[in-house]
Amino acid sequence: MKLLEGKTVLVTGASTGIGRAAAVGAAKAGADVVINYHSRDADAAACVAEIEAAGQRGLAVKGDVAAPETATEFVRKAVEAFGKVDVMVSNAGICPFHSFLDMPVETVQRTMQVNLLGGYFMCQAAANQMVQQGHGGALIAVSSISALVGGEYQTHYTPTKAGLHSLMQSTAIALGRHNIRCNSVLPGTILTEINKDDLADQEKRKYMEGRIPLGRLGEAEDLAGPIVFLASDMAAYVTGAALLVDGGAFVNLQ
Ligand SMILES: NC(=O)C1=CN([C@@H]2O[C@H](COP(=O)(O)OP(=O)(O)OC[C@H]3O[C@@H](n4cnc5c(N)ncnc54)[C@H](OP(=O)(O)O)[C@@H]3O)[C@@H](O)[C@H]2O)C=CC1
Ligand SMILES: C[C@H](O)[C@@H]1OC(=O)[C@H](O)[C@@H]1O
Numbered sequence: 001m002k003l004l005e006g007k008t009v010l011v012t013g014a015s016t017g018i019g020r021a022a023a024v025g026a027a028k029a030g031a032d033v034v035i036n037y038h039s040r041d042a043d044a045a046a047c048v049a050e051i052e053a054a055g056q057r058g059l060a061v062k063g064d065v066a067a068p069e070t071a072t073e074f075v076r077k078a079v080e081a082f083g084k085v086d087v088m089v090s091n092a093g094i095c096p097f098h099s100f101l102d103m104p105v106e107t108v109q110r111t112m113q114v115n116l117l118g119g120y121f122m123c124q125a126a127a128n129q130m131v132q133q134g135h136g137g138a139l140i141a142v143s144s145i146s147a148l149v150g151g152e153y154q155t156h157y158t159p160t161k162a163g164l165h166s167l168m169q170s171t172a173i174a175l176g177r178h179n180i181r182c183n184s185v186l187p188g189t190i191l192t193e194i195n196k197d198d199l200a201d202q203e204k205r206k207y208m209e210g211r212i213p214l215g216r217l218g219e220a221e222d223l224a225g226p227i228v229f230l231a232s233d234m235a236a237y238v239t240g241a242a243l244l245v246d247g248g249a250f251v252n253l254q
Helices: 017-028 041-053 068-082 105-133 158-178 202-210 220-231
Strands: 008-011 032-037 058-062 087-090 137-142 180-187 242-245
Touching (some): 032 068, 068 105, 087 220, 137 158, 158 180, 180 220
Parallel strands (some): 180 242
């Protein structure tokens, strides 16, 4: 029996990167998967094609997670299509690198709205559905190593990742009685669209690689296994936990 057989998994921000790897990983583990995305129609369709190639049902629902109604609509469409929601992977996020002293107000507000409030509303909508179903579930937030350490050009971003980590701790308490487990994954530096421009700076890229004991930057697929594990019954007694997936970067002081 596959790890996620019979489960319906929802993933936000799954047109590219970590979300897409999680969606395809969940399908390969036997789940039907509903994805949210914001703008890349062709990439979202390609993700659904990969889910179907794994032998599972897939559906893409377009929407901006910053709007609370996107969350209720996403969950409603998932239930309409596949009957239930077992897992919510709240992954959608942005990181427009910018210096602190001249940070535009709208960049701060948008980053908080998408990353933190988007995650909050998605998890809340999924949890309400899970409580109504009455057979538990799992929420997984894609937080970051940046929940634990700072970044000079990420002063608007790192608080959102700390916030998601904290949200999973509090929802673990609020939802434990419903057997809904709440955990976060904390990726290190993973090569995706979000940091393509930032890591085009070869000096910075080499520095980041040099910080990692495993000797390489991460790939989106490196997150699939940890997310599938936390979504699965193998993690039945794991809640309120945060799993670093960073090649050892965080512990590398000297
Ligand atoms: N890459 C890394 O090093 C790390 C990434 N993370 C986190 O992982 C998550 C995924 O990022 P990653 O895969 O790297 O980056 P990508 O840019 O590849 O993926 C971001 C995804 O989020 C979606 N998205 C962006 N804004 C919105 C929105 N307003 N509403 C709905 N969907 C949206 C994008 O959709 P579309 O393209 O269709 O607009 C895309 O599917 C983020 O939360 C990020 O903070 C955490 C630690 C490290
Ligand atoms: C976008 C960054 O490269 C990435 O995002 C994070 O959360 C980490 O700080 C990574 O460096």
